[in-house]
Amino acid sequence: SLINKRLACGTDINEIAYLISKVKTTPLNIELLKKEYILLYDKLKSYRESADNNVLMKAMKIVPDNERIDYWFKPKQKEELSLIFYSVYEIDNPDVRDFYLVAFAQILKTASIWLQKSIKPTRDMKKKEQDTYILFLNQAKRMIKRHEIYNSMLDKNFINNINKYRKIKCSDSRFMPLRDGETDFIVTSPPYVTSYEYADLHQLPSLWFGYLNTLTKFREKFIGSSYKNRCNIDSIDLKSDIIIQTINNFSNNKKKIREIKNYYADMLESFIEMKRILKLGGKAAIVIGNTQFKNIDIFNAEIFCEQMVNIGFRIFDIIHREIPSKMLPSTRDAATGRFSKALSADKLAYPTEYILIMEKI
Ligand SMILES: C[S@@+](CC[C@H](N)C(=O)[O-])C[C@H]1O[C@@H](n2cnc3c(N)ncnc32)[C@H](O)[C@@H]1O
Incomplete structure (x- = not known):
């Protein structure tokens, strides 16, 4: 955005992700x-x-x-x-x-x-x-x-006044530091559920910089973390029939059901916040792949579309993209659901991904 002389705003809940983004955009x-x-x-x-x-x-x-x-x-x-x-x-x-x-x-x-x-x-x-x-x-x-x-x-004016053109904050995607209708376009690559503790992505610098006291507490604030526990989760309307079907497939696994519900409740709140900050006709590009846990499909892309349509977006375009093999995440074992070495596993965690282009109507 900055290179294209546009105002830019970025957030991540992880202090290190914030620091990296701040450093790399501060001329x-x-x-x-x-x-x-x-x-x-x-x-x-x-x-x-x-x-x-x-x-x-x-x-x-x-x-x-x-x-x-x-x-x-x-x-x-x-x-x-x-x-x-x-x-x-x-x-x-x-x-x-x-x-x-x-x-x-x-x-x-x-x-x-x-x-x-x-x-x-x-x-x-x-x-x-x-x-x-x-x-x-x-x-x-x-x-x-x-x-x-x-x-x-970068344009000279942007170099000299970076803080006027760039807002960057370590914050929750459900509370963006922007006014209603201030945004033309959102780009995000959100976390996944039953997949990865995003807190671990920067665990080592978080330790050195003193952001991490206990791992459990640190992980809780990340969307998609299995350590998250919302107290009112069963009373929330998640605005998606596919979530209910997915949950039914996990009939014996109460822990996973709680994890999935927490995740989609957090994501729904992020979508509501996206709608708040977007202009009418503004668009959100969301990069997401479908995944499987113990042979059960989790249709993230379809669920996101359903949730967003239900709160006032329309599908503008869906771009389907094969993930280049060198960027593939770990594969997982079909029986245990655990991540494992590529050779011994038979399921890819998310081999293709979608870019959902959703328009606020
Ligand atoms: C799939 S990664 C994408 C990271 C980065 N945007 C990129 O494309 O490389 C998901 C990111 O979501 C962040 N995240 C998790 N929960 C969040 C929340 N509540 N608010 C904002 N960001 C969050 C994680 O810290 C992680 O950096």
């Missing part, structure tokens, strides 16, 4: 970023070469006291990472500091014992240790290059 002076890079390079080099433990002690003090950091990071990696974290925290300019915090966030998975190819929290005790300083500096270098490209595509 920053490249010379300033490069200057800071050299300072960081020199500092990290001196920490590596010095036997002085004082800085390490100071650095370890700002790392949140959370046993899950020790669960994911070996002591040596934790020490090195704490020195990088400390050096970044010392940067005065808040936008530049956030830029390098994102670089730090993005190396955490590789620097930890999180199974590299997995998006699920699985430990790999035999994972090869990487040089964290090199990981960080290379990541920062790549980000500076990308940022230079972004800057070159």
Whole structure:
């Protein structure tokens, strides 16, 4: 939107997703970023070469006291990472500091014992240790290059007044920071149900930045989480007959039924909010795939259409898209419903997806 000289507003409930989006849309002076890079390079080099433990002690003090950091990071990696974290925290300019915090966030998975190819929290005790300083500096270098490209595509007026043209907030999609009828177009890729704990997507930086105290509490706020529990769920009209059919297919599984109801209730509230902020004739593009759990189909795309039509949208277009194989999510085992390695599984979690273009009428 910003590159096309349009006002943009973005939200995500995850603090790290918010920080990444903020950093990647905030135009920053490249010379300033490069200057800071050299300072960081020199500092990290001196920490590596010095036997002085004082800085390490100071650095370890700002790392949140959370046993899950020790669960994911070996002591040596934790020490090195704490020195990088400390050096970044010392940067005065808040936008530049956030830029390098994102670089730090993005190396955490590789620097930890999180199974590299997995998006699920699985430990790999035999994972090869990487040089964290090199990981960080290379990541920062790549980000500076990308940022230079972004800057070159933005209009000068947008560069100088970014906060006038861009609203970005860490918030719930059911409470958007926009007035009624203010929006022409919405794009979203919502969470799925019975599929994935989205809180885990940025679990490691959430730990380091102190956003995550207990995992259960942290997961609850995410739509689609199995940890969510709305108290009035049975009295809510979910505005879809397909949901009732789907629930009937899960007859013995009370936990799944609750999960599914919570999810579609949250999504319905998001659709109502979309309708509120859209202009008449405004459109929402929603990327979603159908999925299966233990051989039971979950027709997300059809259900979303039904719910949205029932609250005052019409189907403007539906684009059907095959997901390129390298982007495929994990496959799942038909008997247990668990995610598993591609070779041993027989069902794809969501091999094709739809882009629902819904118009407010
Ligand atoms: C399928 S991911 C899409 C992420 C990102 N938009 C993208 O396309 O890469 C779903 C996102 O929904 C976010 N989410 C979950 N519950 C939310 C809520 N209540 N309000 C706003 N975002 C939420 C998750 O944090 C996650 O980032």
